[in-house]
Amino acid sequence: MSRSVSRWRCWQSEVSGLSRILALCGLLALGRALPAAAATVTPPDTPAGHALADWLDAFNSADEARMNAYSDKYQTTTRLGQQIPFRLATGGFDLTAIRESEPRRIEFIVKERASDTRAVGKLTLTATDPPHVDGFVVLAVRPSDAAILGYRIDAHTRDRVIEQSIVKLQEDYVYPERVKKMGEALRQHQKHHDYDAATDGDVFAERVTRDLVEVSHDKHLGLTFSPARLPENMLAPPPAPDPQQGPPRRIDCMFRKVEMLPGNLGYVKFDGFMSVDDCGATAAGAMGFLSNADALIFDLRENHGGDPAMVAFICSYLFAAPTHLNDLFDRVDNTTRQSWTQAYVSGKRFPTVPVFVLTSSQTFSGAEEFTYDLQTQKRATVVGEATGGGAHLLRPERVDDRFFLRMPFARAINPVTKTDWEGAGVQPDVKVAAADALATAQKLANEKIAAARSEGALLRSNRTLP
Numbered sequence: 001m002s003r004s005v006s007r008w009r010c011w012q013s014e015v016s017g018l019s020r021i022l023a024l025c026g027l028l029a030l031g032r033a034l035p036a037a038a039a040t041v042t043p044p045d046t047p048a049g050h051a052l053a054d055w056l057d058a059f060n061s062a063d064e065a066r067m068n069a070y071s072d073k074y075q076t077t078t079r080l081g082q083q084i085p086f087r088l089a090t091g092g093f094d095l096t097a098i099r100e101s102e103p104r105r106i107e108f109i110v111k112e113r114a115s116d117t118r119a120v121g122k123l124t125l126t127a128t129d130p131p132h133v134d135g136f137v138v139l140a141v142r143p144s145d146a147a148i149l150g151y152r153i154d155a156h157t158r159d160r161v162i163e164q165s166i167v168k169l170q171e172d173y174v175y176p177e178r179v180k181k182m183g184e185a186l187r188q189h190q191k192h193h194d195y196d197a198a199t200d201g202d203v204f205a206e207r208v209t210r211d212l213v214e215v216s217h218d219k220h221l222g223l224t225f226s227p228a229r230l231p232e233n234m235l236a237p238p239p240a241p242d243p244q245q246g247p248p249r250r251i252d253c254m255f256r257k258v259e260m261l262p263g264n265l266g267y268v269k270f271d272g273f274m275s276v277d278d279c280g281a282t283a284a285g286a287m288g289f290l291s292n293a294d295a296l297i298f299d300l301r302e303n304h305g306g307d308p309a310m311v312a313f314i315c316s317y318l319f320a321a322p323t324h325l326n327d328l329f330d331r332v333d334n335t336t337r338q339s340w341t342q343a344y345v346s347g348k349r350f351p352t353v354p355v356f357v358l359t360s361s362q363t364f365s366g367a368e369e370f371t372y373d374l375q376t377q378k379r380a381t382v383v384g385e386a387t388g389g390g391a392h393l394l395r396p397e398r399v400d401d402r403f404f405l406r407m408p409f410a411r412a413i414n415p416v417t418k419t420d421w422e423g424a425g426v427q428p429d430v431k432v433a434a435a436d437a438l439a440t441a442q443k444l445a446n447e448k449i450a451a452a453r454s455e456g457a458l459l460r461s462n463r464t465l466p
Contacts, residue, residue, distance in 0.1 A: 040094045047131050048106040052095070052123050055136075056110075059083070060092035074125075075132040089252065090114050093138075099150055104131065107150055107227075110138065120227040122151050122200065137202050141228035148228050149402055151200045157400070158195050158204055162186050164399045165208070165223060174331045174392055174408045175216070182215045201225035201402055217423055219390045220365070220408045223399070230404060234396045253279035254306075257299075258286045263446045266293030267438075273306030273366045276313050283310065287317045288347040295354040295445035298370075301384060301434050305365025308339060308393070315370065316341040318379055320351035325373040327413040328393055336413070354448045355380040356441040359426065360434035364388035369412060371426045376416040381444065382428045384437035391420035 043049035043056075051074060058070035058080060067080035067087075091114030099107040104125040111118045117140055124135035141148060166183040173179050189195060189211055198204035202225045209222035254272035261267050268286050276283075290296060296318075308328070315325055319341050326339040357371050357380045368387045374380035392408035399405060412420040432440045 040096060041098060043095065043108075044098060044101045044106070046101060046103050046106070048102065048104050048123055048125055051125060051131070051133060052106055052108060055080075055123070056093060056095060059087055062087050062092070073130075076136070090117075093119075099148075100152075109148070120148055120150070122202070122227075135200075135203070139227055141226075151202060151225075151227050153199060153201045153204060153402075155196070157201075158198065159190070161204075161223070161399050161403050162190060162195075162208070165403075165405055168397050168399065168405050168407065172332050172397065172407055172409050173221075174329075174411050175218075176331070178216050178218075182212055185211055185215045201227070205403065218392060218408055219388060219423075220392045220394045220406060222406045224396070224404055224406055226402050226404075229401045230398055232398070234398050234404060251278045253282040254303075255279075255282055255286055258289050260290070260293065261297070261442060263442070263449065264292070264294040265442060265445050266290030266296045267299065268297070269299035269302075271302045272304060273308070273310035273314075273370070275307050276309045279310065280313060283314055284346040287314070287345075287350075290350075291348040293350075293353065294449045295356065296350060297356045297358065297438070297441050297445065298380075299358045299438065300363045300367045300371060301358050301360040301437065303363055303367035305367050305369075305390070308366055308369065311366050311370045311373065312339050312341060313345075315373055316345050317347075317349050318351065318353075318355060318374065319377075320349060323377060324415045325377075326369060327415060328410045329413055330393075330410040332409050354445055354452075356445055357382050358434075358437040358441060359384035359387050359428055360437070361385050361388060361425075362434075363426075365390045368421050368426050372412075372414060372421050375426065375429070376414055381430060381441075382426065383430045383441045383444065384428050384432060385434050386427050386431075387421065387425040389421060389423045389425035391422035 043053040054070055054073070058067045061067065062084065064081040064084060067083070070076070071078070071080045090112045092112075093110035094113060095108060096111050096118070097109040099109065099120070101107075104127065105123070107120065107122050109118060109120055119138045119140045121138040122135065123133065125131040126134045166179070166186065169179045169182060170176070186208065195204060195207060198207055205223040205225040212221050212223070213219065251274070253270075253274050255268065255270040257267065257269040259267050266289075268290065270286075308326075312325055315323070322343060323341045324338060325341060328337045328339065329335075330337065355374060357374060359367075359371055359382055363371065363384075364387065368390065371380070371382055371387060375382050391412045393410035393412075394406050394408045396404045397407040411422070414420060430440060430444065
């Protein structure tokens with residue numbers, strides 16, 4: 001029987017949370033109504049409780065200065081002020097329960113203010129004076145109280161997860177010849193007790209992922225942890241929302257900015273290639289807004305990938321004739337699937353308009369395919385930094401109740417180069433710092449437009465000569 005996952009296939013970046021992985025793969029319907037939430041609770045009078053209270057105050061304020069002051073106080077690895085878009089999307093969080101409380105560690109449940117989505121979080125502190133945050137995670141959970149299992153794991157769980165992960169890799173990993181070395185590496189770490197201190201599932205998953213990538217050099221591959229029980233079939237479509245519970249939460253199509261820049265340059269910044277079914281109309285609307293542009297700039301500097309069908313959908317606006325963009329070899333089915341531009345698009349095409357793609361080291365996966373497809377077809381100038389280097393298609397494969405593998409099961413084969421960008425990334429045509437990419441592309445676009453106008457004027461002048 002075929003094991004194809006059809007529309008549930010997805011490109012995937014390295015991400016920090018279960019909710020983003022499941023949302024990109026179409027596995028989790030965030031925002032479905034839940035039972036009435038419990039009343040808010042107060043964090044305990046412990047160092048960890050105080051840090052949690054401070055985080056809630058700072059995050060909920062939506063004030064960048066206050067959010068960064070929290071980061072300064074607790075020496076967090078990333079600036080909380082960078083999460084303003086996430087804060088605006090969630091509306092903030094209400095603390096509804098404390099699951100576990102220790103002086104320097106706390107597990108808790110929060111509810112989004114903008115929806116009925118809940119998440120299970122964990123905060124840990126160092127033993128220093130003053131304490132610093134050395135671990136913080138908030139992961140969205142499926143709508144069931146009984147499904148919440150928490151972060152703690154034991155030695156038996158660690159051993160079982162490693163053995164089952166090796167079995168899954170042997171069955172489906174896109175490069176089977178690498179699996180033996182990966183399995184040997186994991187068992188050596190077991191033998192040397194390297195995982196014994198990982199008593200929290202997220203910490204264990206992070207360590208196993210690091211060890212797998214060290215051997216495979218595959219930036220898509222990894223082990224992911226959920227504090228809530230995972231569905232038995234992670235490839236099944238999400239259940240339809242209950243109409244009595246109100247409309248589902250609006251889908252974020254990841255288009256952040258669409259505008260006309262000086263010089264009649266069309267600019268679109270989007271941070272993910274979401275499902276065509278959900279976001280095709282949004283993408284078509286963006287392209288329609290830019291229909292009279294003399295050049296196009298696609299800003300993918302913060303784009304981490306998504307649905308390959310959306311890659312082909314947007315590329316379809318940039319070619320006059322059907323164009324073979326990419327092939328995907330599926331190791332599980334031993335098949336190769338071609339990706340072509342679409343014969344029909346809604347609105348105007350841009351077959352001759354100069355195109356520029358902005359990249360950074362964070363540009364990853366499906367965003368890299370879009371960039372590579374256009375570059376190899378000589379349809380775009382890539383401006384910025386080398387991209388992240390992830391050319392595999394993945395899907396989630398359940399290992400046990402709380403762990404799943406981000407399993408690369410297919411790889412890209414470009415019809416022009418007969419290879420892909422795995423590991424090396426897509427190399428820019430014009431190499432500049434990511435922060436300078438937009439200004440550089442604008443300059444190049446204006447120069448190209450001016451040259452085209454000058455050439456056109458010369459041709460018209462020549463036609464009038466006796």
